[in-house]
């Protein structure tokens with residue numbers, strides 16, 4: 001087992017994304033807490049809309065629950081939109097969400113290191129918050145480059161190594177995980193600091209943008225809801241969110257609890 005749960009294949013292809021509940025709960029807790037930072041799906045769609053004509057063939061790699069996929073469908077009006085993920089459960093959610101909005105799109109269950117797509121099949125590709133699950137993200141970038149037409153554009157998106165580090169200190173201070181601050185960043189394989197270098201292994205980088213997002217968890221229950229969705233900590237307390245919230249309330253200074261994360265975007269083209 002890897003020391004980093006985001007790089008542990010048994011977790012990534014097992015508990016983490018077996019259903020869509022954990023990801024939905026995490027996204028919901030973060031959205032509620034966010035007090036600054038642009039909508040990521042909107043930003044991605046905007047970056048590609050500036051470079052990709054309507055009627056393009058578009059891929060959303062590691063699509064998860066399809067939040068970005070839906071935005072791409074709306075903003076880019078693609079001819080073909082293919083959402084790819086290794087999780088069959090998340091693909092069902094993406095397919096259902098596409099269907100509910102009447103957007104055109106298909107889903108493909110595949111590993112992003114071996115995309116079952118022909119060479120030069122797409123005008124644009126997105127890989128948002130997924131390549132940090134690969135110990136070799138450069139190989140996934142090579143696959144994305146292979147699937148793009150020459151001149152086709154990619155938007156690769158990730159977070160900074162120090163994302164949510166404030167929460168490590170809170171978890172440790174509350175006595176819930178004595179090693180919380182010494183665990184590796186979940187984003188260590190693909191992060192804001194190596195985004196440019198890894199993207200440039202197989203694509204020509206046109207632009208890198210960084211934006212800090214700030215989160216205020218309004219109370220201990222809100223913080224507990226988020227903490228139960230992150231695999232970073234080894235919290236042995238039983239009793240679920242209620243028990244965790246009670247402990248946080250007893251042991252920490254009053255809320256709000258603040259955390260930060262830098263979201264980084266690379267826009268690149270296949271030479």
Ligand SMILES: C[S@@+](CC[C@H](N)C(=O)[O-])C[C@H]1O[C@@H](n2cnc3c(N)ncnc32)[C@H](O)[C@@H]1O
Nearest residue numbers: 017062063064085086087111112128129130133
């Ligand atoms: C945090 S979610 C990101 C979802 C989405 N892109 C977003 O921005 O909301 C990470 C996704 O990467 C997928 N994933 C992880 N490893 C993968 C692999 N080797 N091949 C394909 N998908 C993978 C997971 O199943 C999960 O849906």
